[in-house]
Amino acid sequence: MTLINADDIGKALTVGEVAERSGVAVSALHFYEKKGLIQTWRSAGNQRRYHRDVLRRVAVIKVAQRIGIPLGEIADALSELPDGRSPTARDWKRLSAKWRGHLNERIHDLTVLRDQLDQCIGCGCLSIKACRLRNPYDTLSEEGPGPHI
Amino acid sequence: MTLINADDIGKALTVGEVAERSGVAVSALHFYEKKGLIQTWRSAGNQRRYHRDVLRRVAVIKVAQRIGIPLGEIADALSELPDGRSPTARDWKRLSAKWRGHLNERIHDLTVLRDQLDQCIGCGCLSIKACRLRNPYDTLSEEGPGPHI
DNA sequence: CTTTGACCTCAATATTGGTTGAGGTTGTAC
DNA sequence: GTACAACCTCAACCAATATTGAGGTCAAAG
Numbered sequence A, B: 001m002t003l004i005n006a007d008d009i010g011k012a013l014t015v016g017e018v019a020e021r022s023g024v025a026v027s028a029l030h031f032y033e034k035k036g037l038i039q040t041w042r043s044a045g046n047q048r049r050y051h052r053d054v055l056r057r058v059a060v061i062k063v064a065q066r067i068g069i070p071l072g073e074i075a076d077a078l079s080e081l082p083d084g085r086s087p088t089a090r091d092w093k094r095l096s097a098k099w100r101g102h103l104n105e106r107i108h109d110l111t112v113l114r115d116q117l118d119q120c121i122g123c124g125c126l127s128i129k130a131c132r133l134r135n136p137y138d139t140l141s142e143e144g145p146g147p148h149i
Numbered sequence C: 001c002t003t004t005g006a007c008c009t010c011a012a013t014a015t016t017g018g019t020t021g022a023g024g025t026t027g028t029a030c
Numbered sequence D: 001g002t003a004c005a006a007c008c009t010c011a012a013c014c015a016a017t018a019t020t021g022a023g024g025t026c027a028a029a030g
Helices: A015-022 A025-035 A052-067 A073-079 A089-123 B015-022 B026-034 B052-068 B071-079 B089-123
Strands: none
Touching: A015 A025, A015 A052, A025 A052, A025 A073, A052 A073, A052 A089, A052 B089, A073 A089, A089 B052, A089 B089, B015 B026, B015 B052, B026 B052, B052 B089, B071 B089
16 A cells, blocks of 8 residues: 655645755755756746756756766756656666766776876876876977877 | 086076976966965066976976865965975875875765766666665755755 | 745855956067 | 067956845745
C-alpha cells in the first residue's frame, strides 16, 4: 500500500521553499531564472511559483558548477531538455554523460600538472631553465607572446 | 670554458621584455605589481625595471593559478620568500610542496565527483531521491540552508 | 483588521582577474 | 634632432556569479 503525500505531489513551491530545499539562496534562484536556467510562473499576487522539477534542475546546476561548467553552458545544456514534459532519467543521463567528458579532462589536466610539480619538488627545477613547468614561456618566446606548446 | 652572456646576467629587464619572455601581458604585470606579487624599481625616467628573478616568480604565479590558487593566496605565499636575496631551489620547493596539497585535494574532489556521476549515469539517479549527488540539499534541509556533509 | 514575514523589482555593489583607452613622457634608431 | 615605439598613470570597463538594499506589496496568523 502506497500513501501519497499531498505535500510531495502536485503542489507548487514558493521561492523560499525551493531555496530551503535546494540549499540555494533566493537571490540565486532569481538570478538563475533571469539567466534562463529555471522557469517559474506567477501567482495571482505576482509571486513566483515553482514546479517540483526545479529541485532536480537546481541540483543538476550545482553539480555542473562543481564540474566547472559556466552557467551559460549549463543553460544551453538544460535548454535541450524536452519542452513540456518532465525530464526522464534518460534525459538526465544524457546530460551527465556529456559533462563527464569535461570532468575527465579537468582531472587529467590537473594530474599532469601534479606530476610535473612532483618533478619540480624532487629536483628544485623551478629554479632551472629546463623545467617543463616554467620553460614554455621563456625559450619559445621567439614565436611571439603568450603560452606555447 | 664557460662564456657568460652579458644579455643574461645582471641586466635589468623592461616590462616589455618580461611580458614577452613570460607570456604575460604588460597590463597583467602592472596588475601583479599592484597586488604585491612582484617588485620593480624605476629608471631615471620612471620606467619599471625588473630583476631577472621576476621571470621565475611569474612562472610560479602561473603554475599556482593553474592549480587554482587565487592571487591573494599566491601573494601571501610569495611574501614568505626570503627578503633581500634571490630564492633558492629549496625556497621554491617549499612553495611547490605546499601547493601540491591543494592540487591533490582538488583532484580528489573531482575524482569523487566523477565516481558519483558515473553512478548517476549508470542508474539515472539524478532523478531519484537517494542520489548522493543531489540529495544533500534536500533531505538534510532541516539543518538549515546551504550544503551539508 | 492589523501585523509580520515572505515576497516583489530594480539598481548598486562585491570579487576575481584582468584589459582598454586617453592623454602624456621616454628612449632609441636613423 | 626628430620620429616612433615603448613606456607612464589613472580611470573605466569587461565577464562571471552572485548579494545587498531601498522601497513597496502580499498573505496568513492572531
